[in-house]
Each structure stands twice: as structure tokens, then as C-alpha cells.
Amino acid sequence: MKTREVEMMTDAFRIARDPLGEVKVPKEAYYGAQTQRAVENFPISGQRLPRSFIRAQGIIKASAAKANCEVGALEERVAKAIIQAAEEVIEGKWDDQFVVDAYQAGAGTSQNMNANEVIASRSSEILGGERGDISLVHPNDHVNMAQSTNDTIHAAINIAVAEDIQHRLLGEVDALITVLKEKAETYDNVIKAGRTHLQDAVPIRYSQVFGGYAQSLAYARDNIHGCLDYLYEIGLGGNAVGTGINAHPDYARKAVSDVARRTQLPFRLPKDRFSFMQNTGAAVRVSHALKELAIHLIKISSDLRLLSSGPRTGLAEIRLPAVQPGSSIMPGKVNPVIPENMYMICAQVIGNDTVVTTAACESQLEINAMMPVIGYNVLNSVTLLGNGIKVFRERCVTGLEVDRDQCAYWLERSTALATVLNPYMGYERASQIAKKAYQQGKTVREVVVEERLLTEEEAERILNPEHLV
Template sequence: MTVSYRNECDSLGRIQVPDDKYWGAHTQRYLKNFEIGEKQTEKLPFVLITSFATLKKAISNVNCINKDLSPFLNSAIQQACDEIIKGTISSDNFPLGLYQSGSGTETNMNLNEVISNRSNEILGGFKGNKRPVHPIDHVNLSQSSNDTFSTAMIIATVLELVHSLLPSLQALKESLDEKAQQFDSIVKVGRTHLQDANLMTLGQEFRAFSQQIQFSMDRIRSVFPRLKLLPQGAATVGSGFNTRPNFANQVSSEISRITGIEFKSSPNKFEAIATRDSILELSGALNTIASSLFKIANDIRLLGSGPSCGFNELILPKNESVSSLLPGKFNPTQCEALTMVCSQVFGNQTTITMGCASGQLQLNSYGPIIAKNILNSIKLLSDGCKSFSNFCIKDIQANEESIDKMVNRSLFPLASMLLPKYGIAVANEVATKAYEDGISIKESALQLGVFKKETEFDELVHSQGSVGPLN
């Protein structure tokens, strides 16, 4: 297929741009100069592009309110931004890779060019002539790449947390709560150091998982007061050069109106433009969440190990036949997928830490790689929690027969239940005899005359005191 081109100009001269694309000279030069990585995978997430368009839309409105931009031009810019947000302007108009200027200048210019060219089409003009809407003089009015990219990153991050990760965590917690209630009456052997410990219920075990998820959501929300502070209005170094006195607050209010989420202007723009500390704080929370999920997934696949030679306390859903060699074998695929998700989040945390620590003086110049990795962590955790909840937790069943067998043949957990009433000497004698004779604690206690009837022992095992504080 023959591709037609148009000529566009910038400070370096003329360059040919594909005529079916909305980007301009600056973007085209990037494509020539930065051929780094796989074009399809080493890109910024599209949610960052739509958040950038949301920001450009808000700023254009504020500039119009302040009479720095005519309603005529603002109307076209608004429509162009809406088309990006809704996907009417396709994502292939934003071809830039991850590796570019650390301030995200190329991405900012890509947005400016696309919005300008589309706005001019809307107003009856054509791509490439920069009239009447100019990419810098109008679309980028009152802005710098330094404050726009960092602001777009924050908007995208908050939107993904609110609309994706928090709902996924909440759904997972509800699934765990449902299972905890279902398993409340199932007494099992607890384990510490991977050795037998006191009795507990399977419900208690799942409530611990649920509490981890609740704390995970709490951790995210605790970051919001700092994360939602926007650097827009900082300009290049934080001074607000070339902006109106109340511009920053106006933009934050407009973004809040558009998104339905409350954002505020950062009280110190010099800090806001020089650091990404709130993103790093969030990444630490995500790293903790990944650690929690890793443990939950590992515990569940350990409890579901077997079916003949493992713990075999849980029956995991059989979603697919996964063994290519062993007939009838089903693997804990959802647990494995989630632990791999968590491993990637651990790696992202390292990259984000390096990026946030490596800013110099008045600008953090690692914006694109920080944005890519924080959004990737949120996306992976959101999808991972959703998949784990829907295809693992919701259909998990307890193998009560196997659990009862382990309770009945356990030594230390059952022997410890004799302590409150009979003391350490009797408990040791019962445990020692059971171990040496190869019999159960129940049989040993009956033979030693500690209990007269089997029912006395059974009542003790299933009493409230066996899985919690004494009555």
C-alpha cells in the first residue's frame, strides 16, 4: 500500500510526515532518532495519553476563562481532546516509545501536534499548517513539558487506582470473606515453621488473608492526600513562569470537575517538579500489596498440594487441563500466575526507586520510565486480583475428610489442648506414648485413662477453646 506524505516544518526545517497521521515534525524526528526497544511493547500506556488529553482539555478551558485563548479555538481543542479520550482518534497516532527525553517532552509535543492538527481540521483547515490552532502557542499555552508530563502521570495513576485496582482488591476481599464464613466451622491443624502447631479453623486462615487485602486498600488510600497534589503550574523549574496567578488552582479544580475525583494544586511547585516522592511512596505500597498477594497465593497452592502426597486441605478449581504428560493432573495455575505478577511488581519497584532517586536539582528527568512502571504495576495487580478471585478463590472447596484425618493424627496440637486442665506432665506423657506406640493422641489419652469416653476428647477438639481464647 502506497503511503502519501505531507511536509511539516519545525526549527530544524522541513520533514515528511505520513499524511494519514495527526502527529507533526517533532514526533516524526523522534521516530527517526530513538529506535530503542520493541515498538509495540516499549510504549507508554494509553491511559497516560488519555490522561494527558484530559489535562490539555482542562488547561484550554482555564486559558479561555482567563481570556488568554479565544472561545473559537478552545471549542476545537475541546473536541479534539474528547476524541482522544474516547478513542475516536486512534492510538496509533501516539507512536512514541518509552525511551525519550526524561521530562516526557516528546510525548507532550506528540499531544500538542495531534490536538493542533485535528483542531484545524475541525475548523475547516488541514493538517500541517498550524493555523489557526498552533501546537505551542495555543495547545501548549501556559505549560511546560516538565509540569504537564508529571501531572498527566499523576492523573493516570489515580484514575487507575480508583477505577481498577481498588475495585479488584475489594472484589477479592469479598470472595475471601465469603469463603471464610463458609469455612468457619472446619477445625484444622495450624502450622508454624512448616511444623504442626495449635488448632485453628480454616475460616480463621482465610480471614487473615482478607485482612491483608483490607490493609492493602488502606495503604493505597493513605497515599492519596499527597499523590493527588498536582504540579501543574510549576512551569519549567517550579516558579510558575508564564502562568496567571491563580492558574494552578484553576487547573486542579477543572481536572477535578472533569474526572469526578478531587485533585489539589501542590503547595510547593519546586518540590512537585523536582521529585516523584509521592509516586515512590505509592510504589512502596504496591510492593507491600504484591508481597501480601504472593503469600496468599503461595499458602493456597501449598494447602492445595497433592492430591495424594501433599497437604490436600483445599480443592482448587480445575479450570484447564495443564499437564502435557501426567494424565488427570491439574496445576495451581492461578496461584502461579499471581506470584509471577507479584514478581514483576517487585522488579518495577526497583526501577521506580532508581528513577525517583535519580532526579537532579530542579527536575526529575526519569518521568517516562517511572510512569510506565507504576502504571504497569497497577494494571498487573488489578488484573491479577480479578483473575485470582474469579477463577480460584470463588470456587475453592475444603477437603474436610483430609483435614479431619490430619487433625486426628496430629500429636503436638492435640496434646497441647490437655495443658489447661491436666498440665504439662500429663500432656507430655500422652504425646510421648502416642509417638512411641504409633497411635493417635486420642487413643493414647484413652489408654492412659485421661479420658473415659471418646466423646470427651471429641468435645474438647471442637470446643471454642481449641481455636481461640479459653471460655
């Protein structure tokens, strides 16, 4: 007969037991001995796996209990209590009870047991028992039935990442794309000096600049969206190594079906459960796709910083919204803080991908022991990008303005306008004109007219910016 896990020790603690012996656990905690050991073993960062991951764990435990009940492996009253407790976890009611550091070990066994213990303890309360009582609902025998850390943590990563991408990231990317397209339409008639290698280049419309930004983000968005299909494969029922030991033959299908119902996303069994158990391929693909998005955002934010440089000694073609003073010593200075923030976020996302890549290399034989840090970093990237893009759009891109006069000023002085003369007088002669214009501080138009290479009318027609874009 199972004994009670709890004995009163002091007003602050109780004694909990696991296969290694006795552990002091905070009296009011829903978690038990194995979670407490992890707290003591991994005092690393103070960071936890995020709300979306805890929600995913709750979804898995509820779906597992329902499936086990339907196949006759779990008593109905116990299953109902577990489902109710798990749904409270899904809702975020017990987030403060998920206390294991993100930098843990053992493929996430501590994280899995944290969920098992919390749900078991709460289920016991629902059935009329006391907090910490495992005689009514056992964390391993009941909450973890037909499961292993190896399939549930991996599945939780996929569920959490898929939900966060669908509900937190893709919409923000789409909203930014929409604003960039609106800017392209607004400034379609503004022609600016192009620049390559930070040197004068042929003209370009601002609609083409903003349109290029929008399309680069659309490509990155489509790439991320394409990764979702890999995330939708979850190997619940694989248990320890993929064989499904101790699980009813119908358990996996029923559990995954309920996950899909709860999330309203098309989760399904993997084509090959052993491949799923051995690798974290979907998370790796997503991380790489998030890095690509970050690279495009760095380019856009860096461009806006450069194009808004000044206001008197830089390019000053774009005016960004002033959101805060820029200096503690220089009065009136306003810095491009939102694009700078976007760059820092993206730098972290690129770093996160390096962690994910390195950790993914640790897949050995039937499992990857580094799953917690993989999940933490991918979810961190999704959160950073979703929040960062929203701020970037709302507090920078939406309110930016193009200075038409400044664009005309630089365009008229660009030596690259000599490029359009190539068909009329050849590359060599056009190069001489560009060089002379630069040395004498004149425009290309002024030089060709002064040297009578073109008449005023011809210069006006040939060098008309509208004809060059």
C-alpha cells in the first residue's frame, strides 16, 4: 500500500520522499521531492521555462489522462481530477509552482516531474486529500502514465513554439509588412540617391526601398510559417525511446488528437516516432528561420538609423519619431533608440540560434539531453521578436517621415548620375565628368552643360530622375 508522502516537520516545511530518500519541501508547495532536488541542484540563472511551455505541459498531461481513461488504463475519477488540475496549469493558475531553472539537465526530467508533482498534488486536493498526498494520485503512476520525459518535453517544445509563432509572432510580422507597404505607397513619388558600399549609386524610389524591406520580411515570414508543419509532428506515446513501452496501442493517437483539439492546431503523430525521439529537428529549423528574420530586421533597422542620421551632419533623409531624450549631456539630442533596440534583440536571437545549434549536436543514440535549453532559447527568440517587432512598428516605422527636400538635395549632387550618360558618350567620358563634378563641387548636370556636351534641354531630359528609376 502506498504511504503518505507528507509528514509535518515545521510550520514552514514538510518531509517529502523519493527513491533517493527524504527531502525538505516548502509546506505550501504543490511540488514534491524531485522538484525540490532540482531546485537545489540547479541554482543557475533564476530563469524558468516560460508560460507557453508550462501551458504546453498542462495540455499534454490533460490529454494523456483523457486518453488513458478512454483506453481503460486510468480510473475515471482519477482521470477527471488530473484533467481539472492540468487545465488549471494550462490557465496559468499554478505558474509559481514551476520552479526548476531553465538550465537543468537530464533532457528535462526535472521539468517533467515538476509538472507531474504539481498536478498530482492538486488532483489529490480535488479528490479530498491533502496537498502533497500521493496515495490518491501518484505523479509517476497516474499523471505520467504512458509517458516519459523524452517524449513529453520534446512534444511540449513543439506545442509551445507552434502556439507562440501562430499567436504572437506571425501577426506582428504581417503588421510590420503592412506598414512598410503603406510607406512605399505614400512615398512612391520620392526619388533618392541610391548608395552601394556607402558610396553614391544610381537613383531609386523610396517606394522601392520600403517595398524591398516588406518583401524581405515576407520571405522570412513564409519560411517560419513553413516550419510549422514540422512542429505539428509530436511523438507522444513514444515514451522512453520510441517503442511505446507501457502505453496502450491506442493511447498515442488519442492523446495527440486531444492536443490538437485543445490547441486548435493540426498536431499529428510523426511519420517516424524514432526519428522524433532522437532529434530536435523541428526546433532547429524554426531557430534557423527566426535567425533569418533577425538578419533582415537588422538590415532594416540599421538602414533607418543611417538614413535618419543627423539632423545636420548626417544623411537626414528620414525623420524618426522622437520617443525619448538621447543624451545625458548634449541638450536636444535624440537618438534612434527603437532601431537600436531592434538590433540588440536580433543579436540575441542570432546568439540563441547558436545555442540551439550547439545543443542539437548533443543528440546521442535515442535522446537529446539538452532539450530544456533548446526549448528555452527558441521560445525566447519568438518572444523577443514578437515584442520587438511590435514596438518597432508602433514607435518607429509607423511614424517615420521622408524628407523630400533632403532627398532632392542629395540626389542632385550624386556623382552616380553620370551613369546615365554611358549610352551617350561612353563609360570613360562619363567617368571623367563624375570625377570633375566631385573635384569642383559641382553637379553632373552643371559639368555636362558647361562643357557643352549636352544642351540645357538635353541635360534636363536625360538626367531627369523620373527617367532613371
